[in-house]
Amino acid sequence: MAGYQHKKGVIRDNAIEALLHDPLFKVRIETNHKGKGSFRRKAKHAKKGNWEASGKESFTTGLLNNHRLPIMRSMPERVISDFQPLPR
Numbered sequence: 001m002a003g004y005q006h007k008k009g010v011i012r013d014n015a016i017e018a019l020l021h022d023p024l025f026k027v028r029i030e031t032n033h034k035g036k037g038s039f040r041r042k043a044k045h046a047k048k049g050n051w052e053a054s055g056k057e058s059f060t061t062g063l064l065n066n067h068r069l070p071i072m073r074s075m076p077e078r079v080i081s082d083f084q085p086l087p088r
Helices: 015-020 056-064 069-074 077-082
Strands: none
Touching: none
């Protein structure tokens, strides 16, 4: 028989009782993967983020992401005032 590495200190008096308090025999709750009791309230891949096409965050950030605004704000005022339109 292969030996089990006991994790809860040194066994002194009763080896069976010491094994009962070991993580090997801890109470585990098994949930069903299919059938009765298998419904999960949290999504399986919840860490991936928002996947909704009509999400409010993506809609508002899409409107605010104009590629010209950050460039114009970062330029000094004298450069903006020196800008002349192209001749026609």
